[in-house]
Amino acid sequence: MCAHPAGPRHAEHYPHVDTAGYPPSTSAELDRLYPKVWPRNSFRAPDGVVRIAGVDVRELAEQYGTPLFVIDEADFKSRCAEYAEAFDDPSLVHYASKAFLCTEVARWIAAQGLSLDVCSGGELAIAQRAGFPAERITFHGNNKSIAELEAAVDARVGTVVVDSYHEIARLAEVAAARDVVQAVLVRVTVGVEAHTHEFIATAHEDQKFGFSLAAGDAAEAVRRVLNASSLKLIGLHSHIGSQIFDPDGFEVAARRVIGLIAELGKEHGPELVEQLSIVDLGGGFGIAYTERDNPPPPAQMVTQIREMVRRECSFAGLPVPKIAGEPGRAIAGPGTVTLYEVGTIKDVTLGDNQQRRYVSVDGGMSDNIRTALYDAAYDVRLVSRASDDGQPAEVTAVRSRVVGKHCESGDIVVRDCWLPDTLVAGDLVAVAATGAYCYSMANNYNRLPRPAVVAVRNGNSRLLLRRETTEDMLGLEVS
Ligand SMILES: Cc1ncc(COP(=O)(O)O)c(C=O)c1O
Numbered sequence: 186m187c188a189h190p191a192g193p194r195h196a197e198h199y200p201h202v203d204t205a206g207y208p209p210s211t212s213a214e215l216d217r218l219y220p221k222v223w224p225r226n227s228f229r230a231p232d233g234v235v236r237i238a239g240v241d242v243r244e245l246a247e248q249y250g251t252p253l254f255v256i257d258e259a260d261f262k263s264r265c266a267e268y269a270e271a272f273d274d275p276s277l278v279h280y281a282s283k284a285f286l287c288t289e290v291a292r293w294i295a296a297q298g299l300s301l302d303v304c305s306g307g308e309l310a311i312a313q314r315a316g317f318p319a320e321r322i323t324f325h326g327n328n329k330s331i332a333e334l335e336a337a338v339d340a341r342v343g344t345v346v347v348d349s350y351h352e353i354a355r356l357a358e359v360a361a362a363r364d365v366v367q368a369v370l371v372r373v374t375v376g377v378e379a380h381t382h383e384f385i386a387t388a389h390e391d392q393k394f395g396f397s398l399a400a401g402d403a404a405e406a407v408r409r410v411l412n413a414s415s416l417k418l419i420g421l422h423s424h425i426g427s428q429i430f431d432p433d434g435f436e437v438a439a440r441r442v443i444g445l446i447a448e449l450g451k452e453h454g455p456e457l458v459e460q461l462s463i464v465d466l467g468g469g470f471g472i473a474y475t476e477r478d479n480p481p482p483p484a485q486m487v488t489q490i491r492e493m494v495r496r497e498c499s500f501a502g503l504p505v506p507k508i509a510g511e512p513g514r515a516i517a518g519p520g521t522v523t524l525y526e527v528g529t530i531k532d533v534t535l536g537d538n539q540q541r542r543y544v545s546v547d548g549g550m551s552d553n554i555r556t557a558l559y560d561a562a563y564d565v566r567l568v569s570r571a572s573d574d575g576q577p578a579e580v581t582a583v584r585s586r587v588v589g590k591h592c593e594s595g596d597i598v599v600r601d602c603w604l605p606d607t608l609v610a611g612d613l614v615a616v617a618a619t620g621a622y623c624y625s626m627a628n629n630y631n632r633l634p635r636p637a638v639v640a641v642r643n644g645n646s647r648l649l650l651r652r653e654t655t656e657d658m659l660g661l662e663v664s
């Protein structure tokens with residue numbers, strides 16, 4: 186076991202720990218729920234047990250089983266409201282449903298007046314099941330099938346974001362066959378190197394999304410859309426990546442899109458500039474996964490971007506377009522935790538005689554693949570009791586790694602963390618900020634069932650998505 190020394194804590198004592206920081210020296214520190222990381226309505230009660238929106242995590246585990254995604258409903262809705270205010274109009278906020286979508290969440294989004302970004306027939310089907318107003322749906326994707334384009338047009342979605350020449354031709358045909366004039370945005374690759382993980386940056390040249398501005402493809406895409414009588418160009422779209430804290434990338438993107446509008450105005454005349462009334466700057470607003478992350482508040486980021494667009498437009502003598510955005514992670518991420526039950530605990534000796542404790546939980550890379558995929562960092566806490574069980578005893582922080590139950594050594598949920606030496610099998614731990622891209626990227630590796638998802642509010646819980654069953658899995662078998 187790796188006890189933290191009584192003396193001064195220097196980084197060199199912990200050469201392997203690069204993301205967990207120094208060990209907490211008190212059980213209060215070990216048990217702390219950082220407000221910017223944990224759901225807004227979560228707190229540790231005097232009995233040491235964490236409540237989320239007034240619901241005891243032990244009761245949730247008892248009632249629904251683990252692993253379990255727990256959504257603080259009020260937290261989710263409050264973030265919708267903050268973006269609606271920041272963008273000055275809720276319908277300009279297109280919640281990126283890829284972060285997390287189920288029927289009830291689509292209803293929350295609809296009720297808040299937000300729009301919805303879907304990028305597959307499956308996401309569209311859920312939106313339709315929820316009765317989401319079609320005119321507030323935007324359909325995305327770099328390889329939409331004909332069936333998806335047909336479904337989108339049949340549903341009368343408000344906007345399709347076109348992403349390839351091939352798709353412009355296909356969509357024009359699909360819309361014409363239905364006698365529909367489909368509103369579209371052209372997705373522009375603005376050539377910004379966003380400061381984020383390579384796999385979640387999307388506006389540099391060497392990737393699959395959008396039409397390159399620099400190579401002239403975006404201007405050509407606009408020409409082709411204008412030539413299609415069944416398509417109506419209403420604006421331009423850019424998405425530079427995800428988990429971005431610095432507004433500079435958005436500003437550069439916006440400046441380049443405005444520059445393109447000015448060029449298009451020269452080529453096609455002022456009517457086209459009037460017609461390009463929407464600039465959608467995509468999503469990517471970052472969140473705090475650990476206490477070291479400091480994302481700017483939505484209002485600050487969005488206001489800065491909008492003011493910059495206003496300046497650029499007045500400088501270029503252009504009318505100011507409406508600025509839309511597509512936050513996914515920033516709405517869904519922070520208000521959800523994943524609750525796991527602790528199983529096997531194993532100590533391993535590292536090369537320099539230090540030790541690391543492997544804490545296995547009952548899920549893993551099937552419910553959170555982000556750590557394996559992006560080396561994502563998370564905050565994990567013992568939540569079913571206080572580390573010291575309310576006794577004024579000394580509790581030692583143990584350098585730990587939370588791992589899943591899959592047959593894969595990369596099956597890591599939290600790479601580096603400090604957990605109490607009192608942790609035992611049967612305890613509940615929770616990983617914070619798992620509302621975005623965890624359930625939506627969940628899989629059945631090793632035939633694990635996808636977890637259930639519950640919403641908690643005002644002391645009550647309700648199931649939004651039930652846990653998968655062995656019968657669900659066997660139901661796919663045909664022989
Ligand atoms: C086009 C588009 N819009 C919006 C988003 C949502 O991003 P985020 O969840 O980081 O806000 C994404 C994902 O990166 C995207 O590809």
Ligand SMILES: N[C@@H](CCCC[NH3+])C(=O)O
Nearest residue numbers: 283385427428555621622
């Ligand atoms: N799935 C990624 C982000 C990509 C979002 C969609 N373009 C994540 O978990 O961070």
